[in-house]
Amino acid sequence: MSTSPLDYSQDPPRSQYDLIIRKDKPFNAEPRIQDLVKHYITPEQFMFVRSHGPVPMHLNDSHIITVQGGENTKEFTVGQLKTQFKKYHVMMAMQCAGNRRDGLHRVKHTKGVIWGAAAVGNTTFAGCRLRDVLHAVGVTSFKNDLHVAFESVEQCEETPCYGSSIPLCKALDEFGDVLLAYEMNGKPLTRDHGYPLRVVVPGYIGARSVKYLKSIIVQDHESTSYFQQRDYKLLPANVSCEAEAEEYWCKVPAIGEFNVQSFVCSPSHEEEDTIKASGIMTAQGYALSGGGRGIQRVDVSNDNGETWQVANLYQPTLTTSAHIWGWCLWTLKLEYKGYPIVSRAVDSAGNVQQEYPVWNYRGVLNNSWRTVNL
Numbered sequence: 001m002s003t004s005p006l007d008y009s010q011d012p013p014r015s016q017y018d019l020i021i022r023k024d025k026p027f028n029a030e031p032r033i034q035d036l037v038k039h040y041i042t043p044e045q046f047m048f049v050r051s052h053g054p055v056p057m058h059l060n061d062s063h064i065i066t067v068q069g070g071e072n073t074k075e076f077t078v079g080q081l082k083t084q085f086k087k088y089h090v091m092m093a094m095q096c097a098g099n100r101r102d103g104l105h106r107v108k109h110t111k112g113v114i115w116g117a118a119a120v121g122n123t124t125f126a127g128c129r130l131r132d133v134l135h136a137v138g139v140t141s142f143k144n145d146l147h148v149a150f151e152s153v154e155q156c157e158e159t160p161c162y163g164s165s166i167p168l169c170k171a172l173d174e175f176g177d178v179l180l181a182y183e184m185n186g187k188p189l190t191r192d193h194g195y196p197l198r199v200v201v202p203g204y205i206g207a208r209s210v211k212y213l214k215s216i217i218v219q220d221h222e223s224t225s226y227f228q229q230r231d232y233k234l235l236p237a238n239v240s241c242e243a244e245a246e247e248y249w250c251k252v253p254a255i256g257e258f259n260v261q262s263f264v265c266s267p268s269h270e271e272e273d274t275i276k277a278s279g280i281m282t283a284q285g286y287a288l289s290g291g292g293r294g295i296q297r298v299d300v301s302n303d304n305g306e307t308w309q310v311a312n313l314y315q316p317t318l319t320t321s322a323h324i325w326g327w328c329l330w331t332l333k334l335e336y337k338g339y340p341i342v343s344r345a346v347d348s349a350g351n352v353q354q355e356y357p358v359w360n361y362r363g364v365l366n367n368s369w370r371t372v373n374l
């Protein structure tokens with residue numbers, strides 16, 4: 001770890017964003033919750049940014065990515081990855097595992113950036129498939145105990161570089177849709193979102209989608225990075241400080257796929273008074289689940305959970321993919337009865353978003369029902 005403070009003076013300009021800054025250095029920002037549900041595909045202006053260090057500079061198409069699989073090591077420039085491999089597109093929800101940590105804080109204090117409920121967005125990415133690149137270094141069949149570790153070029157506050165890993169079976173899965181992406185929403189990646197190349201792992205927590213990619217290594221163990229081993233883990237509820245967490249880090253698995261989630265985005269807390277006056281409102285929100293599981297139902301209650309009404313869902317499916325990686329936006333017209341509006345999603349596997357006082361030390365999604373006036 002560096003002893004001198006990291007230099008953020010070369011971070012990109014950010015005037016194009018319409019985001020609430022949660023932390024300045026490193027830059028962490030999310031949109032206003034009502035803005036999040038205005039578009040099915042989140043424009044960059046409203047896309048959250050999660051960084052752990054200064055944004056790397058002077059990278060371009062000649063940046064080299066090292067790929068190591070078994071005996072073979074190959075180097076590819078970003079330019080070569082663009083031209084030598086077929087280009088694929090994926091539409092997916094990117095969600096930080098810290099999304100809704102502010103709600104979690106009402107249950108128990110945790111460590112990490114205090115996100116609201118908008119550390120999530122739904123964008124399209126384009127790039128080559130990680131699968132094809134691994135094939136090019138001779139990694140074609142998977143064993144369950146192998147992992148693909150990614151490292152980035154940037155220096156983080158916590159460690160010399162950002163790193164993470166995913167199981168090799170996810171990386172090689174023909175329908176896993178893991179990309180080495182160079183475009184977001186049809187344009188070259190911006191510096192904040194990982195220019196010139198990032199991994200995108202659909203259905204997994206955002207932490208696995210490593211930006212500013214430097215190396216890819218197939219190995220017999222998970223990434224030893226701080227971000228795989230000491231963060232993004234669900235610790236038991238009795239753990240209340242760093243010292244108590246110590247014995248759990250090596251026992252508790254790293255989170256991969258995220259769980260089922262939904263939130264009432266509009267009306268927002270600030271808009272509550274307007275609702276009270278008019279009585280009838282249209283509630284709007286998002287719902288999503290990990291692992292390619294789509295949303296089958298969103299229930300909404302206006303009477304403190306006594307009764308539930310089924311929301312109208314918008315979740316286009318792509319016929320080219322075996323999975324649903326995108327989010328679901330929902331709406332429902334209902335009456336305001338003086339209680340907070342709450343939503344509860346059910347994913348395609350029948351997993352129900354439930355309320356329990358889950359505490360995640362730093363990172364797991366708080367799965368409690370969302371209210372407009374927490």
Ligand SMILES: Nc1nc2c(c(=O)[nH]1)N[C@H]1C(S)=C(S)[C@@H](COP(=O)(O)O)O[C@H]1N2
Pocket residue numbers: 047048049050051052053094095096097152153154162192193194205206207208209210211212
């Ligand atoms: N190199 C690098 N990759 C990274 C991160 C980072 O700080 N550095 N943050 C991760 C986390 S925790 C999340 S949620 C996503 C956020 O992606 P975004 O900033 O493009 O929205 O990037 C992931 N990849």
Ligand SMILES: [Mo]
Pocket residue numbers: 050095096097098206207
């Ligand atoms: Mo994250």
